[in-house]
Amino acid sequence: MDLFDYMKEQTLENESPLASRMRPVTLEEVAGQEHIIGKDKLLYRAIKADKLGSVIFYGPPGTGKTTLAKVIANTTSARFKQINATVAGKKDMEEVVKEAQQHLGMYGKKTILFVDEIHRFNKGQQDYLLPFVEDGTLILIGATTENPYFEVNGALLSRSIVFELKPLEKEDICKLLERAVSDCERGMGSYHAVLHEDAKNFLADIAGGDARAALNALELGILTTQKSEDGKIHIDLETASQCIQKRVVRYDKTGDNHYDTTSAFIKSMRGSDPDAAVFYLAKMLYAGEDIKFIARRIMICAAEDVGNADPQALQVAVAAAQAVERLGMPEAQIPLAQAVTYVASAPKSNAAYMAIAEAMEAVKNTKTTVPVHLQDAHYKGASKMGHGAGYKYAHDYPNHYVEQQYMPSELQGRVFYNPTENGYEQNIRDYFKKIKENS
Numbered sequence: 001m002d003l004f005d006y007m008k009e010q011t012l013e014n015e016s017p018l019a020s021r022m023r024p025v026t027l028e029e030v031a032g033q034e035h036i037i038g039k040d041k042l043l044y045r046a047i048k049a050d051k052l053g054s055v056i057f058y059g060p061p062g063t064g065k066t067t068l069a070k071v072i073a074n075t076t077s078a079r080f081k082q083i084n085a086t087v088a089g090k091k092d093m094e095e096v097v098k099e100a101q102q103h104l105g106m107y108g109k110k111t112i113l114f115v116d117e118i119h120r121f122n123k124g125q126q127d128y129l130l131p132f133v134e135d136g137t138l139i140l141i142g143a144t145t146e147n148p149y150f151e152v153n154g155a156l157l158s159r160s161i162v163f164e165l166k167p168l169e170k171e172d173i174c175k176l177l178e179r180a181v182s183d184c185e186r187g188m189g190s191y192h193a194v195l196h197e198d199a200k201n202f203l204a205d206i207a208g209g210d211a212r213a214a215l216n217a218l219e220l221g222i223l224t225t226q227k228s229e230d231g232k233i234h235i236d237l238e239t240a241s242q243c244i245q246k247r248v249v250r251y252d253k254t255g256d257n258h259y260d261t262t263s264a265f266i267k268s269m270r271g272s273d274p275d276a277a278v279f280y281l282a283k284m285l286y287a288g289e290d291i292k293f294i295a296r297r298i299m300i301c302a303a304e305d306v307g308n309a310d311p312q313a314l315q316v317a318v319a320a321a322q323a324v325e326r327l328g329m330p331e332a333q334i335p336l337a338q339a340v341t342y343v344a345s346a347p348k349s350n351a352a353y354m355a356i357a358e359a360m361e362a363v364k365n366t367k368t369t370v371p372v373h374l375q376d377a378h379y380k381g382a383s384k385m386g387h388g389a390g391y392k393y394a395h396d397y398p399n400h401y402v403e404q405q406y407m408p409s410e411l412q413g414r415v416f417y418n419p420t421e422n423g424y425e426q427n428i429r430d431y432f433k434k435i436k437e438n439s
Contacts, residue, residue: 031173047075057143083115110136177204192231221243295339302317324336403436
């Protein structure tokens with residue numbers, strides 16, 4: 001490292017964001033994640049013993065994935081190399097592997113490779129790393145906000161232990177904020193700032209488990225607030241609210257939180273809880289979810305989970321979907337809320353859904369023929385083949401119903417649609433009972 005590189009490194013260290021400067025150096029400084037780095041836990045013991053194998057750190061932003069990697073870098077006797085999957089190409093990986101092989105061969109020293117945003121690597125890039133992880137040339141530490149079981153090569157996963165990091169608790173973020181305000185070496189201590197208790201609690205709460213968001217807001221507040229008459233910078237509730245402005249919602253439109261929230265949304269409508277359903281609707285809207293995606297989910301739920309118990313539910317859902325396309329946000333949230341609360345409050349039946357599922361299975365597994373009397377008899381020569389012979393026209397009979405075979409002979413007696421006793425389906429049950437008894 002020459003003088004210019006040294007000066008560059010020092011400048012970056014001094015001027016880096018507060019969240020970066022406050023990264024823990026030791027395990028004892030790490031906030032939260034007791035479920036994986038408690039003193040009796042595997043990861044803690046492995047780091048302390050410097051016997052760490054390949055691992056994948058998985059969790060929402062701001063939960064400490066990179067922090068843990070940095071702690072490992074500070075404690076391990078192995079070489080530590082870091083690359084970011086968003087910018088690293090194959091050439092960068094080849095260089096890391098070459099250096100790792102050299103150090104292993106000449107000095108017997110292993111190399112830990114930390115790959116941030118590992119889910120951004122394509123299959124080819126992940127495949128390239130596999131043999132070097134397998135033969136011990138590299139110890140891989142991957143960090144990802146996406147579910148690794150969906151986004152990471154299965155072969156890499158089988159050679160790694162996945163550790164899921166949880167969003168930090170409010171108390172953990174409070175401690176980080178207190179340390180950041182008072183720390184003169186890495187934090188904002190030299191500014192002589194005072195973080196009011198209500199402001200601290202507000203930042204810790206609204207950050208939604210993301211330490212980075214809370215620290216960034218604190219830093220912005222201190223750097224942009226004038227000193228008071230007592231010579232100190234006071235970060236009160238109003239200042240704090242201005243600096244963070246919007247609650248950080250743990251919601252990634254392509255990740256686990258997206259699927260979890262969508263799942264909770266649908267299950268709340270299915271479970272007849274309009275309050276929970278409209279809450280998850282609000283969460284998705286707040287996070288910027290595609291309103292057309294939401295509308296499609298409501299239509300599916302109306303058909304699958306309400307069905308003929310309230311046929312109007314699908315009409316409401318379809319009308320909401322059309323309104324959404326015409327209105328756009330923010331007004332689109334109103335018809336969406338109407339549809340969601342209607343579907344959630346409607347009587348439920350999955351009889352139609354079960355009927356088509358079972359019928360599809362029957363089609364797949366059974367070879368069938370259309371009964372002769374139901375076959376098309378309108379074309380020339382059909383009668384000579386017997387098509388349509390014996391067909392009974394339902395409207396010629398009482399109640400416009402006549403009993404005859406409609407089901408293919410191979411499935412005679414099979415019942416696919418079983419109306420429930422909920423809502424309008426009770427009317428359907430009563431109707432069938434009436435016409436069959438009087439036929």
